[in-house]
Amino acid sequence: MTVPFVAKCHRRVTLLAILLSFTLTSCEIFRPATTTSAPARRPATVARSKYKTVDTQTYQRQYASEVIRLARTYTGTPYRSGGNTKDGIDCSGLLCSVFNSIGLEMPRISWQQSEVGYEVEVNQIRPGDLLFFVPEHSKSGYVSHAGIVTEIKGRQDIRFIHASSSRGVREDNLFTNYFKGRFVKAVRPF
Template identity: 65%
Template sequence: MKSRVSVCSLLLLSVLFFACETLRKSNTSTSSTSRKSSGTLSRRPAASGTLARKPPASASRGASSNRSTTNRRPTASAPARKPTPNARTTYPSRSTTANAAPAVRQVIDIARSYTGTPYRSGGNDKQGIDCSGLICSVYTEAGMQVPRISWQQSEFGREVPEVSDIKPGDWLFFVPEAGKEGYVSHAGIVTDVRGQQEIIFIHASTSRGVREDNLYSTYFKSRFVKAMRPF
């Protein structure tokens, strides 16, 4: 009897052991399959190259800034403005100068002190002088700064509207060819008005040096273009 019970017990234990072993293997196989399946589904294919890599925010901003800087057209600088002939910014005006306008008689006396000075283009003293240099030097000695070049002098001060209004101390301007308009090529200072047909001015003649002539002479009357009152 005991022998039969032992045999039955062994059989029962064998069955239980087999069942447990089968169940364990089944669970192991299911778990492994699940892990493999899960890994396959969750794995994202790697992006090719660096195109899929998103740059850091700071790098992106830097690149954008570099592109905008490179593509931005430089602002063109405004060209320099050429001064107009009547610009007088470098010369003292009547309202700002500390010195009073020189007396006409003083100007005339200084100008006549140059009488006989030979003509020299670009000259500024009694060794040799040209027409615009005479005007500039005379007013410099009188304590006033005026333009040096004749065309600049022809825009300095205010224009005398009529020949009949010309007075001593006014400046006279001439063109090279009689009866034609053109650039100012000669200038002088009025020294005396003796009548309607006798306006005397001092100037530096290219052939005779510093001398006085009549505006109404044939040569000068036909070349006269304007008169200016500097002060």
């Protein structure tokens, strides 16, 4: 035997009323005031992050050279999508591993990394800055590749380290035709 439509609706409305009543009475503001003593206070706990907070000057002075040094220890590491060890690593894994190993928080995904810090013009790029690229030459799109600036040799020679999908971790010049056409932005991470 089937339950008529009205009976089904009535059951749903009743169930919703019970749930709403329970929800409202479980909130502090809807509970009746009592004259009992206040509940015992729990000791305050402070969440401590394992990551350091630094400003731009501190990053440039104390951390940028260490980021570059650590990134270069991965030179020759084969590319592995999703990898973040010296057995195999991808571009965002390289950034994440290097920064996190010295206590500076860095997201794992390249487009998220591109949102850390603030954008700088090409003529303002310094060692330790981050570079981001799109997959197709001269086309806009999502950030899909990242690297760390290692040295500035001249106006047309900005070297960066990255995990190439075909050649593993290596250093290249931003101004090669391949990278220049895919470049999106440079970011100072702190």
